[in-house]
Amino acid sequence: MAPADEPVDLEEEEEEIDEEQVDDYCAMLDRLGNFPEKVAINSLSMAAEDFAASPASAKTIHECIRTRLVDRTMSPDRKLPLVYVMDSLLKNVKGTYVGIIADGAAEWMATVYDIFDKARKDDEKNRLKKVWNTWRNQGAIKDEEKWRQIGKCFAEADEKEKAAAEAKTSAAGIVRDADGTLQLDPKLRRQMQLLLDEVQSAGVDELDKVSLERLADINPDLLQQIKEGAEAAMEEENQQQSSTQPMQQSPLRSSENAPHLAPATPQSEWSKLKLNHLEKSHDLIASLQRQVRSANDTTVVASQLDDTVHLYAAVSASAQLLTDMLQQWKEGNALGVGGDTNTGGIRRKRRYSIVKKDDFTNEGVRKHNDAVIAQLYEVGLPFVCSADGRRFATQLELSKHLDALFKKSQLEKTMETTDERGWYPEEGVWIVSDKVAEEAAAGEEKVEADMDVDAPADAPAAAATVLADETRDRCLLCGINFAMFFDQDEGEWKYKNCVEKSVEQDGPTMDEGENEAVLVHATCWEGLGSPEVLTADQIRHAA
Numbered sequence: 255m256a257p258a259d260e261p262v263d264l265e266e267e268e269e270e271i272d273e274e275q276v277d278d279y280c281a282m283l284d285r286l287g288n289f290p291e292k293v294a295i296n297s298l299s300m301a302a303e304d305f306a307a308s309p310a311s312a313k314t315i316h317e318c319i320r321t322r323l324v325d326r327t328m329s330p331d332r333k334l335p336l337v338y339v340m341d342s343l344l345k346n347v348k349g350t351y352v353g354i355i356a357d358g359a360a361e362w363m364a365t366v367y368d369i370f371d372k373a374r375k376d377d378e379k380n381r382l383k384k385v386w387n388t389w390r391n392q393g394a395i396k397d398e399e400k401w402r403q404i405g406k407c408f409a410e411a412d413e414k415e416k417a418a419a420e421a422k423t424s425a426a427g428i429v430r431d432a433d434g435t436l437q438l439d440p441k442l443r444r445q446m447q448l449l450l451d452e453v454q455s456a457g458v459d460e461l462d463k464v465s466l467e468r469l470a471d472i473n474p475d476l477l478q479q480i481k482e483g484a485e486a487a488m489e490e491e492n493q494q495q496s497s498t499q500p501m502q503q504s505p506l507r508s509s510e511n512a513p514h515l516a517p518a519t520p521q522s523e524w525s526k527l528k529l530n531h532l533e534k535s536h537d538l539i540a541s542l543q544r545q546v547r548s549a550n551d552t553t554v555v556a557s558q559l560d561d562t563v564h565l566y567a568a569v570s571a572s573a574q575l576l577t578d579m580l581q582q583w584k585e586g587n588a589l590g591v592g593g594d595t596n597t598g599g600i601r602r603k604r605r606y607s608i609v610k611k612d613d614f615t616n617e618g619v620r621k622h623n624d625a626v627i628a629q630l631y632e633v634g635l636p637f638v639c640s641a642d643g644r645r646f647a648t649q650l651e652l653s654k655h656l657d658a659l660f661k662k663s664q665l666e667k668t669m670e671t672t673d674e675r676g677w678y679p680e681e682g683v684w685i686v687s688d689k690v691a692e693e694a695a696a697g698e699e700k701v702e703a704d705m706d707v708d709a710p711a712d713a714p715a716a717a718a719t720v721l722a723d724e725t726r727d728r729c730l731l732c733g734i735n736f737a738m739f740f741d742q743d744e745g746e747w748k749y750k751n752c753v754e755k756s757v758e759q760d761g762p763t764m765d766e767g768e769n770e771a772v773l774v775h776a777t778c779w780e781g782l783g784s785p786e787v788l789t790a791d792q793i794r795h796a797a
Contacts, residue, residue: 306349567647640742
């Protein structure tokens with residue numbers, strides 16, 4: 255009996271598992287089935303954790319799992335969920351289970367691998383090996399030698415697979431160097447690598463792609479097929495080269511005696527082909543302009559804002575380019591330029607030419623390039639801010655810029671400012687400063703009033719604008735669509751180089767006030783002599 259002054263050790267007794275609890279645990283294992291359900295595995299781990307302090311109880315639970323793993327009468331599909339239960343006990347529950355599982359894992363691991371191998375369960379074998387690798391990577395089993403002993407079945411399988419692959423590659427005439435590199439002719443290796451890349455180009459992740467050496471280990475049959483295909487391709491290439499050499503020499507010997515051939519005449523079907531450049535072009539431009547005008551009413555989510563901005567910029571630029579191209583084409587026909595190529599006509603150059611890489615030289619960069627200039631102005635950046643003159647590709651970007659300017663101006667208004675006198679002011683400023691300030695302000699207003707004069711009546715007609723109307727989107731005199739832009743001051747879409755004129759209708763029953771209003775290009779109207787009223791004959795003649 256211990257003395258009264260010594261502390262009494264009240265350590266809890268280890269809880270032992272009884273037969274009923276063992277039967278319940280085995281029933282839970284049997285209900286696990288073929289699918290490794292995480293909730294069921296967690297429940298089994300929590301039930302086993304209650305007996306982690308008792309080596310006898312832990313061995314009993316381990317034996318319940320082990321007997322089912324090594325049972326060859328059980329379906330192979332039920333083995334992997336049991337492996338995950340054992341893995342959970344080792345990594346999560348720990349305690350006495352670590353030593354028990356480490357001592358007995360070599361036996362059941364080899365048995366389970368053999369069951370998977372005979373059942374041709376390659377995916378299950380790879381998952382089993384992955385579980386074994388995590389035991390070392392995550393520090394579940396710290397003894398390196400014991401870990402290797404547990405995975406001895408995987409090492410033996412790798413050796414057998416490597417030996418079989420080497421036997422197949424040797425039978426196919428492919429030999430390895432001491433470092434494992436395949437002994438191949440450089441040209442044959444290049445051709446084989448091209449075929450392998452083509453095989454791996456579709457449906458293979460970049461990290462999963464293999465080299466020829468690795469392919470010889472995992473799939474020597476495919477390597478043999480690739481080699482045969484590469485040899486056939488090289489043989490065909492050699493035959494083509496040998497057949498083209500006589501053909502290249504024969505024209506040199508007979509070129510002196512060959513008669514002069516007349517230029518080939520175009521085929522009859524192509525000569526009958528007539529292209530109508532204006533067909534549906536007007537409707538296409540009108541449709542593009544309609545889409546640009548609808549940008550103000552379009553609601554876009556934040557994730558699609560950038561894509562929508564670029565889309566409307568492309569639509570606006572396309573409408574402008576098509577309008578200019580139609581105008582150039584019509585001017586070219588009017589001047590007799592760009593006729594039939596068979597008649598020797600000189601074609602008119604496109605206004606927006608392609609930027610060539612050859613022009614990036616000291617002399618080339620000095621050349622005038624309309625395409626680049628157009629991208630910086632009306633075509634690429636058609637929306638102009640009236641406040642600071644900055645250009646934007648879309649109406650959305652311009653609206654955001656105007657909002658930022660408005661917020662900045664409101665902030666500046668709320669800030670307190672101090673009027674300071676200049677250096678060496680006159681004596682009158684000190685005496686009657688308020689009066690002098692009022693007179694100075696009045697003088698500035700007078701100067702601004704003198705500067706703000708109306709535009710002269712003979713201003714360029716190209717500056718005339720009219721509100722955009724999709725029902726009247728082209729000039730009745732030339733038939734070309736109007737160029738559209740956004741007026742920042744009025745907040746409206748307008749047509750450039752456009753005026754509204756009346757057309758005098760034919761017929762004795764028409765009254766004087768019933769003239770029809772039409773839209774025409776200001777330049778086309780000036781070309782007719784700037785009449786106040788257009789006649790129907792002028793419209794029909796122009797059409």
